[in-house]
Amino acid sequence: MPLPFxxxxxxxxxxxxxxxxxxxxxxxxxxxxxxxxAFAAAxxxxxxxxxxxxxxxxxxFRDWRYxxxxxxxxxxxxxxxxxxxxxxxxxxxxxxxxxxLFAVAGTGKALAYGLDPVMAxxxxxxxxxxGGMTRDLLLAQVPSVLRSELYAVAALAGALVVVGGDQLxxxxxxMAAAGAALCFGLRVMAIYRGxxxxxxxAAGQPEAPAKGERPQ
Amino acid sequence: MPLPFxxxxxxxxxxxxxxxxxxxxxxxxxxxxxxxxAFAAAxxxxxxxxxxxxxxxxxxFRDWRYxxxxxxxxxxxxxxxxxxxxxxxxxxxxxxxxxxLFAVAGTGKALAYGLDPVMAxxxxxxxxxxGGMTRDLLLAQVPSVLRSELYAVAALAGALVVVGGDQLxxxxxxMAAAGAALCFGLRVMAIYRGxxxxxxxAAGQPEAPAKGERPQ
Amino acid sequence: MPLPFxxxxxxxxxxxxxxxxxxxxxxxxxxxxxxxxAFAAAxxxxxxxxxxxxxxxxxxFRDWRYxxxxxxxxxxxxxxxxxxxxxxxxxxxxxxxxxxLFAVAGTGKALAYGLDPVMAxxxxxxxxxxGGMTRDLLLAQVPSVLRSELYAVAALAGALVVVGGDQLxxxxxxMAAAGAALCFGLRVMAIYRGxxxxxxxAAGQPEAPAKGERPQ
Numbered sequence: 001m002p003l004p005f006x007x008x009x010x011x012x013x014x015x016x017x018x019x020x021x022x023x024x025x026x027x028x029x030x031x032x033x034x035x036x037x038a039f040a041a042a043x044x045x046x047x048x049x050x051x052x053x054x055x056x057x058x059x060x061f062r063d064w065r066y067x068x069x070x071x072x073x074x075x076x077x078x079x080x081x082x083x084x085x086x087x088x089x090x091x092x093x094x095x096x097x098x099x100x101l102f103a104v105a106g107t108g109k110a111l112a113y114g115l116d117p118v119m120a121x122x123x124x125x126x127x128x129x130x131g132g133m134t135r136d137l138l139l140a141q142v143p144s145v146l147r148s149e150l151y152a153v154a155a156l157a158g159a160l161v162v163v164g165g166d167q168l169x170x171x172x173x174x175m176a177a178a179g180a181a182l183c184f185g186l187r188v189m190a191i192y193r194g195x196x197x198x199x200x201x202a203a204g205q206p207e208a209p210a211k212g213e214r215p216q
Numbered sequence: 217m218p219l220p221f222x223x224x225x226x227x228x229x230x231x232x233x234x235x236x237x238x239x240x241x242x243x244x245x246x247x248x249x250x251x252x253x254a255f256a257a258a259x260x261x262x263x264x265x266x267x268x269x270x271x272x273x274x275x276x277f278r279d280w281r282y283x284x285x286x287x288x289x290x291x292x293x294x295x296x297x298x299x300x301x302x303x304x305x306x307x308x309x310x311x312x313x314x315x316x317l318f319a320v321a322g323t324g325k326a327l328a329y330g331l332d333p334v335m336a337x338x339x340x341x342x343x344x345x346x347g348g349m350t351r352d353l354l355l356a357q358v359p360s361v362l363r364s365e366l367y368a369v370a371a372l373a374g375a376l377v378v379v380g381g382d383q384l385x386x387x388x389x390x391m392a393a394a395g396a397a398l399c400f401g402l403r404v405m406a407i408y409r410g411x412x413x414x415x416x417x418a419a420g421q422p423e424a425p426a427k428g429e430r431p432q
Numbered sequence: 433m434p435l436p437f438x439x440x441x442x443x444x445x446x447x448x449x450x451x452x453x454x455x456x457x458x459x460x461x462x463x464x465x466x467x468x469x470a471f472a473a474a475x476x477x478x479x480x481x482x483x484x485x486x487x488x489x490x491x492x493f494r495d496w497r498y499x500x501x502x503x504x505x506x507x508x509x510x511x512x513x514x515x516x517x518x519x520x521x522x523x524x525x526x527x528x529x530x531x532x533l534f535a536v537a538g539t540g541k542a543l544a545y546g547l548d549p550v551m552a553x554x555x556x557x558x559x560x561x562x563g564g565m566t567r568d569l570l571l572a573q574v575p576s577v578l579r580s581e582l583y584a585v586a587a588l589a590g591a592l593v594v595v596g597g598d599q600l601x602x603x604x605x606x607m608a609a610a611g612a613a614l615c616f617g618l619r620v621m622a623i624y625r626g627x628x629x630x631x632x633x634a635a636g637q638p639e640a641p642a643k644g645e646r647p648q
Contacts, residue, residue, distance in 0.1 A: 024362070027358070028363075028415055029362045029363055029415070030362075030363060030412060030413040030414065030415055031413040031414055031415075032362075032366075032367070032368045032369050032413055033361070033362030033363055033368075036361070036362055036368060037362065047268070051267055051268075051483055051488070052479070052483075052488060052489055052490060052493060053488065053489055054488035054489065056267070056268060056269065056270035057268055057269055057270065057329075057331060057335070058268060061268060061331060061335045061338070061339070062332075062335070064332070064334060064335070067334070067335075067338070113489075115489060115493060116494075116496070118496060118499070119489070119493045119494070119496070119499075122493070122499070123493070133570075137353065137569065137570070137572075138349075138353070138358065138359060138362065139358055140353075140356055140357055140358045140572055141572055142459070142570065142571055142572045143570060145465070145468070146456070146461045146462075146464075146465030146468055146469065146570065147460075147461055147462060147465055150464075151464070152464045152465075152468060153464050196462060197462040197463040197464055198462065198463055199460055199461070199462055199463075240578070243574070244579075244631055245578045245579055245631075246578075246579060246628060246629040246630065246631055247629040247630055247631075248578075248582075248583075248584045248585050248629050249577070249578030249579055249584075252577070252578055252584060253578065263484070267483055267484075272483070272484065272485065272486035273484055273485055273486060273545075273547060273551070274484060277484060277547060277551045277554070277555070278548075278551070280548070280550060280551075283550070283551075283554070353569065354565075354569070354574065354575060354578065355574055356569075356572055356573055356574045
């Protein structure tokens with residue numbers, strides 16, 4: 001198991017699935033579409049990680065609890081959407097928590113499979129952002145990770161804490177918690193304080209939609 | 217070979233490729249784009265299955281007949297599109313037939329690779345829906361599987377018949393045929409009788425298109 | 433290493449990353465989004481190739497120079513976009529050069545992993561077009577490879593030169609150079625002379641945008 005505390009993995013799966021299911025309900029998918037989106041948002045990052053490091057079948061196909069957590073989140077969101085919606089910025093906060101947990105878990109597993117520290121951090125970041133990217137791509141949208149405030153950076157920061165701790169032989173569980181907390185904190189600051197990365201100065205004016213592009 | 221009758225696999229490849237090529241011609245792709253879409257719709261589900269269960273290179277890259285079947289379907293659709301179009305609901309029916317064949321074939325192969333029954337059914341469903349999802353994603357559309365009437369459910373039902381037969385030690389070929397027929401039948405009822413899954417009640421009103429979303 | 437001249441691989445990575453980063457700046461992604469797009473455009477084709485032939489972890493995760501080349505291209509494009517833009521048809525030409533290099537490199541690696549000649553050419557073509565397809569899909573656009581003039585055909589032509597040379601036991605480096613040059617030449621003719629493949633005659637009139645489709 002990638003994390004010292006396996007239940008954290010399940011919690012990450014659950015909150016990512018909430019994020020996917022929420023996006024699915026908003027786009028008026030049917031029940032199965034919502035469940036597919038919940039599962040995809042929850043597991044695509046981990047599946048990508050496992051395919052890339054050669055851990056097949058991916059963990060999500062070897063332990064029924066991941067599937068159960070994702071489906072439970074999807075069902076709750078589908079039948080109790082007003083409850084989920086009432087929480088402030090629900091998608092973004094669920095996303096931020098899942099992001100931190102998945103980034104540190106993915107980094108740890110990549111290190112365990114012998115990848116170099118920098119590449120393990122990259123895989124960890126992908127573990128974190130892969131679910132959200134897949135959620136957005138399945139809805140035919142540009143992944144919010146490519147535009148959002150400090151999204152991938154937050155995942156990478158959390159991953160680098162784990163890699164740094166591994167290099168310095170610090171306690172794995174403590175560094176995983178610190179990495180996840182840093183990632184989540186960066187996301188919260190990005191959402192509430194508007195922290196964000198620059199946009200290329202030369203592209204300052206919105207361009208006219210190119211041929212074949214959707215209007216903005 | 218995943219199916220007791222290998223030619224069924226080729227037939228599924230052919231009809232899925234028709235579905236992909238039809239969508240490509242409608243979107244006015246050029247000849248090669250249509251062939252790519254035919255191949256992607258025909259093989260993406262099987263490729264995903266083989267990557268996930270660790271059967272690399274995927275079957276489609278080890279047997280030229282899959283490629284030939286997909287390209288033949290693509291060429292026929294490209295040069296005889298009016299013929300293909302004249303069949304009623306051609307894309308949907310081709311899709312339904314391919315869906316059943318691929319779902320049972322994928323489930324059988326996943327069982328043969330040692331996956332648990334529930335996970336094998338999930339992989340089987342993915343084998344069935346992966347091609348259509350890839351077809352839609354390549355055309356920058358929300359996959360119809362996420363909205364459509366009983367699409368993924370039909371694939372899953374067919375896959376569960378195979379899994380159930382395997383658990384009860386019933387004859388593999390009979391259960392594969394029954395699973396594919398059930399899946400196809402559910403699709404036909406969904407298309408002609410409008411059988412469908414519910415949409416979340418709380419999302420009853422169509423929302424205004426969000427920023428960055430295409431207008432509906 | 434897939435190519436006799438490893439630095440060519442890095443050059444291909446660099447120019448593909450320029451293409452991805454340029455598309456990202458145009459769509460006003462933030463700095464990290466531009467870097468992700470640069471990396472995705474540069475490495476998605478090679479990652480797909482390595483997953484399909486079973487070479488995990490993919491090469492790009494085993495050699496930091498690929499990552500460095502992609503990030504360098506992304507940073508240059510982000511901070512010096514007017515310079516990149518001033519070159520005529522920059523995206524298309526970078527794309528054409530990367531296409532040829534990646535198609536021959538991918539074909540060579542697939543042959544080295546024991547794939548049949550036709551399948552190796554297919555994998556080589558995918559290595560070439562996978563990055564651009566991923567770039568377009570991440571921007572929620574129909575991949576230009578499916579519409580463009582002689583795009584995938586050019587990659588396939590380059591790949592077939594490598595396969596043919598391998599069958600005839602001709603010098604690998606010479607045939608790789610010839611294949612890449614043929615691919616690039618076809619792209620140049622397609623861009624400047626308008627060489628293109630036919631569109632299905634029956635679909636001669638643009639159809640009204642279907643429900644859920646973006647307006648053209």
